[in-house]
Amino acid sequence: MDEIDRKIIEVLCDDARTSLRKISERIGVSLGSVSNRVKRLEENKIIKGYTVLLNSEEIGWELTVVIGMRIQKGRLIEIQEKIAKDNRVYAVYDVTGDFDSMIIAKASNREDLDDLSKNVLSIEGVERSVTHLVLNTVKELPNSLPNNPK
Numbered sequence: 805m806d807e808i809d810r811k812i813i814e815v816l817c818d819d820a821r822t823s824l825r826k827i828s829e830r831i832g833v834s835l836g837s838v839s840n841r842v843k844r845l846e847e848n849k850i851i852k853g854y855t856v857l858l859n860s861e862e863i864g865w866e867l868t869v870v871i872g873m874r875i876q877k878g879r880l881i882e883i884q885e886k887i888a889k890d891n892r893v894y895a896v897y898d899v900t901g902d903f904d905s906m907i908i909a910k911a912s913n914r915e916d917l918d919d920l921s922k923n924v925l926s927i928e929g930v931e932r933s934v935t936h937l938v939l940n941t942v943k944e945l946p947n948s949l950p951n952n953p954k
Contacts, residue, residue, distance in 0.1 A: 805850065808833055812841055813851070820854040865892075865910035867917055868938040871925060872903035879929040880904055890924045892916070903934075 811831040815822050824842065828835040845851040860868070875883045880898065884905055888896045895908040907925075911917035917935075925933045 805845075808837075809841055809845060809850075812838060813845070816842075816851070816854075860910055864912050866913055867911040868941070869907075869909050869911065869917065869920075870936045870938065871907040871909065872899075872934045872936075873905045873907065873925070873930055874902075874932040875904045876929045876931055883927065883929045886927055887924055890920070892920055893924070 808831065811833075812827055815827045815830055822830075824838050825835055827842075828838045831838075842851070873883075884896045884898075887893055887905075887907060890909075892911055893907055893909045895906075897906045898904070899906045909920060911920055917937075921933075921935060925935070
């Protein structure tokens with residue numbers, strides 16, 4: 805991946821519906837080159853897909869929670885897969901530190917969060933969970949391109 809690929813990805817992260825022609829104009833590279841590069845980025849699974857970014861609150865998901873979980877030894881994958889099936893769960897991570905897993909979830913209201921806590925986060929094999937309610941989102945970029953890691 806070179807600087808041109810990074811510029812193409814930047815444009816697509818800003819708006820995945822940007823046409824190849826517009827990308828070509830914006831970054832100063834031929835349309836054919838942009839087309840070939842996007843195809844290669846997709847084939848190499850650098851670009852895994854295109855999606856719609858929703859305003860969660862506008863569609864009824866009022867609460868965001870970050871949940872740390874300790875999971876019974878030997879059951880991590882099994883438990884994470886069960887939790888991941890719930891439509892309120894946006895992300896499930898293996899992590900280091902005090903917890904085995906971190907979950908990002910949305911709930912429509914307090915009752916929905918109560919249901920999530922009692923029926924999903926309390927399944928057998930979860931030893932402990934700590935739920936943090938997000939009060940304010942300062943930054944949330946689901947599709948951003950960080951600086952070059954190399």
